[in-house]
Amino acid sequence: MAGMSSKRLQKELSKIQGTLPPGITLVSAPDLREWTMDISIIDNPIYPPHETYRMRFSFSPSYPIEAPEVVFVACTSPERKIPLHPHIYSNGIICLDLLDSQGWSPVHNVESVCISIQSMLAGNSKAERPPGDAEFVRSNRQRPRDINFLYHDPKRAFAGGIVF
Amino acid sequence: MSYLADELKEKGNAAFRNGQYIEAEELYTQAVQKYSRNPLIFTNRANVRLKLQRWDDAVNDCLKSIEVAGPKTQNNKAFYFLAQAQLALHHPHEALSSALTAYDQVRHPLSPAAKISPKDLETFSSFVLKCKKAKFATRDRDRLRRQGHLRAELEETLESNKQRDLDAISAQLSNQELGPVEASERNQEILSTFDTKIAELKTLFAIADPTNHKPREIPDHLIDMITFEPMHDPVMTKNGHSYERATIYEHLKRSPTDPLTRDPLRVEDLRSNFGLKAACDEFWESGASEWVIDW
Known part of the structure; x- marks a missing residue:
């Protein structure tokens, strides 16, 4: 299995270096383990068009059979904040069924994940954090993939709470 | 004698696992001298000789292992190692046929009770692909060479x-x-x-x-949506989409669902897609001059 992820990522990378949908850019892909992508949102007052958000993708050798780990990261230069969204914790952890081992499918790819997250933000109408954000951020020591998110509606990327 | 040989073989395996290839090769050689009717010893020595890049010796060991095992048994490892050595020796045609034999053997276990190992299937499948590419490249080179x-x-x-x-x-x-x-x-x-x-x-x-x-694009319908590699043994799901057999098996091992619809899906629900396989074969046989990237 070891060869699968690197081959596939190489191909995704050369495709991504060509064209990407508007608002999605590749920041860096130093190796085939961790990539950084920037996204910006058009047409949603919660996310001003000049603000850009940064995501970190980490791939296991079993990618794409296994989901990548995707989190938002904050940094100061250039300035990147964690977008305000009821499914995004202030430490960058995203609660999205697509990124869960149940919801993931190997036909997804980096580009399609970026598009999903972009549209999740574009369609958002609540400028707020998930319930229990402060508590979660303070106490969570788990990797995102190991967290047992409780999805209210698994068909839509919708989450409401965490089972601790 | 076979008992002594087994002991030496075990020592050889241990040395192999430690990366002591030269020692392992010697231990296997001693084992073969004690008892030469165990195909596994030849297969193991072939593997260590691949590591030592002694391709011709590896070929001989594989052939010997296949001969000792006899025609009625499965010996997919020997065929796989044989394919590796043949590819290293620039015989892509022979390598492809050995790799296909290994693939077919793991696809069709002799006893119906035996489970197909998705891991072996995946390994052999990607090696088949590698051989096809090598064969393709060789043919392309020959074509250019003929044109001087x-x-x-x-x-x-x-x-x-x-x-x-x-x-x-x-x-x-x-x-x-x-x-x-x-x-x-x-x-x-x-x-x-x-x-x-x-x-x-x-x-x-x-x-x-x-x-x-100019590189030629491989048509999308010949590409497996999971690995992004061209297919050689496509299977179809219930909704009509096709995937490379080895990759969809690997996916189903973890999650018994259709990758596109997430409906329940089992290995038994998959059907060989002969029409698409013919299209893939036609592509491999075609004179497409180059691939995009490294297809």
């Missing part, structure tokens, strides 16, 4: 330089002037420089003479 093409000549020169460097390392390895780790690092280096040079050469010719050297 400059590029073919340049590629050949680079190829023989690469082979010379690799042979030098093999020689140092067998004289024990080099350790196996260092040897494989140096090999990697030679291979990657070679690949870069070949890629540069192709780019140059593509700029100079786009009609004859």
Whole structure:
């Protein structure tokens, strides 16, 4: 299995270096383990068009059979904040069924994940954090993939709470 | 005698796991001298000889293992190692046929109760693909060479330089002037420089003479949506989408769902897609001059 992820990522990378949908850019892909992508949102007052958000993708050798780990990261230069969204914790952890081992499918790819997250933000109408954000951020020591998110509606990327 | 041989074989396996390839090879050789009717000892020695880059010896061991095991038994490892050695010796046709034998054997276990190992299937499947690409590249080179093409000549020169460097390392390895780790690092280096040079050469010719050297895209319907590789043994799901058999098996092992619809899906629900397989074969047999990227 070891060869699968690197081959596939190489191909995704050369495709991504060509064209990407508007608002999605590749920041860096130093190796085939961790990539950084920037996204910006058009047409949603919660996310001003000049603000850009940064995501970190980490791939296991079993990618794409296994989901990548995707989190938002904050940094100061250039300035990147964690977008305000009821499914995004202030430490960058995203609660999205697509990124869960149940919801993931190997036909997804980096580009399609970026598009999903972009549209999740574009369609958002609540400028707020998930319930229990402060508590979660303070106490969570788990990797995102190991967290047992409780999805209210698994068909839509919708989450409401965490089972601790 | 077979008892002593087994003991030596176990010692050989232990040495192999520790990366002591030269010692392992010797232990297997002693084992074979004690008892020469166990095909596994030959297969294991073939594997260690692959590590030591003694391709011809590895071929002989595989053939011996296949011969000892007899025609009525399965010996997919021996065929797989054989394919590796043949590919290293630049015999892509033979390598492909050995790799396909290994693949077919793992696809159709002799006893119906035996489970198909998705891991072996995946390994052999990607090696089949590698052989197909090598065969394709060779044929393409031959075509260019027949046209007396400059590029073919340049590629050949680079190829023989690469082979010379690799042979030098093999020689140092067998004289024990080099350790196996260092040897494989140096090999990697030679291979990657070679690949870069070949890629540069192709780019140059593509700029100079786009009609004859432009890479051709592989049609999307021949590409497996999971690995992004061209398929050679496609199977169809209930909703009509096709995937490479080995990759969808691997996916179903973890999650018994259709990758697109997430409906429940089991291996038994999959059907060979012969029409698409024929289209894939046609592509492999076609004269497409180059692939996009490294398809």
